[in-house]
Amino acid sequence: MSAPLAPFDRHRGLLFSVAYQLLGSVADAEDVVQDTWLRWSAADRGEVADARAYLVRIATHLALDRLGSARARRESYVGPWLPEPLLTGDRVAAAPAPADPTEAAELGEQVSLALLVVLESLSPAERAVFVLREVFGLPVAEVAAVLGRTEAAVRQTAHRAREHVESRRPRFETDRRAQQEVTERFLAAAGGDVDTLLAALAPDVVLTSDGGGKAKAALRPVVGADKVARFLLGIAAQGWALSGLRIETTEVNGEAGIAAWVDGEPLLAMSLVTVDGVITQVLVVRNPDKLAGLRTH
Template sequence: MMGTVDLVDMNVNPHGDEELLARRFDADRGHLRAVAYRMLGSLSEAEDAVQETWLKLSRADVGEVRNLSGWLTTVVGRVCLDMLRSRGSRRESPLEYYVPDPVVRVGGAADAAAATDPERAAELTESVGLALLVVLETLSPAERLAFVLHDMFAVSFDEIAEVVDRSPAATRQLASRARRRVRDASPGPAPDARRRREIADAFLTAANGGDFDGLLAVLDPDVVLRADGGRLMAGASKLVRGAETVVAQALAYSRFRKAALRVVANGEPAVLSVVDGRPAALMVFTVAGDRIVELHILADPERLATLGLTEEELARAAY
């Protein structure tokens, strides 16, 4: 949770000072976007939720609110809860194949950039592993809210209870059930970033060379491959389990033999296939121990087009 902002002690009426209110909201925007992204797993929906939160703030009388950051956190949580509840009938990708929106960065300088660039720092707060986001998709909307707000952002159960319209005790149980699901699905401890990249590169080298033994050497026996082609490439969507079955799909990795760009997606090693200067497919590696335990492939052209990478960055792709 962000620090307390005492608007009363500021001796102003924020509702009557839209410029001041906008500045305060902008100070919390990165935090609110991080909450919404964890709640929704979609960057575009997270932005919509943040914008809706601003609209609610601009219409509210918050002159007596002593902790505006806390107030905004619960409001964006409520907005996201409503969006999750209405999402089921609108989902285009079956949940089995769904890959959440990745936050993609080129190179390893993101942390250094964040030290001097507040926007980059805010973007990094969105980095939560795709494997965890996939698990969060399996929770009920209320369970997801309780887990995200309490376990990730230290919001009290009393505050969350008001959002989900349940008692604090019942809200605590929601978070407990969600926590068990997350714990049971956890891939286990991961090595450091350099070792994770080495393992991902070993996989790509073996795949490009048709080295099935090399692939088996870096894959966990129970590895899961999830591919999401979205609406335009539904035929590419699949869920594959087991190392030998994943290896048998090696030809599916041929797209990564084209121009490829080593990137980081949600803090995990990834590779982006680039064709004619445009993203064609993104493969993200989840590593535990010394093996790859999950592979997430986003092949949805519509969402790949929104990754936000510049032409200069895409031009760095190499064969």
């Protein structure tokens, strides 16, 4: 029988997930985990009654400290800002793998890129409460302890955040097989089959692309099936001709998506929101600074 894991290692995946869903950045979440370890290594362990709660509290506060400066940087960002994609399919995942089966249950439901975009519109306090309470299911008392608030304040904030998110949360296809079928049809059509591509897109589909000024992307959302199709076919016309291109369907933040590499270097990650068999939202991340997770592929 293997030796029991040390508390920090046992909860590393949970800490990454909390930080990532608060910040929308894999790199920043990894930094938060590292800083949490430094705090943990310097702590008097004898005074820590609940290691999990203690570590989550540290990671949450470190993430919230970063959130303010991150939002300030985004004000000067070139074009739309999208969260950093996290590949969650079988072949790659940027997050540390759960150390054991019990930890897997702590990781919370996967938060799609589309939902992370909605979370950006919450205040830091609302986002923290929503992530800890709604995503990870922490009890109100534990959330209150983590954030240093009263239970009544947490309930009020949770209610406000939940209403805000539900009013903006995109509808999505819950059938994974249907998601995959639409994604495969979309990918095949993007090579130049205009009619099939249009059939895969909802009339009011919205495409948002994030190049960060470092890769070609639209500077504002593209709206409507015809315009989105033309934009995608333009990308395909350039990309399909690249030597060493590899493109495949995968899972991005728990939803069907697409990733591409050129000679092993990441080119893009794409998340698709599908409803009733058609794509209603396309999120394309091309900023190379946000594609580091794909390099482990």
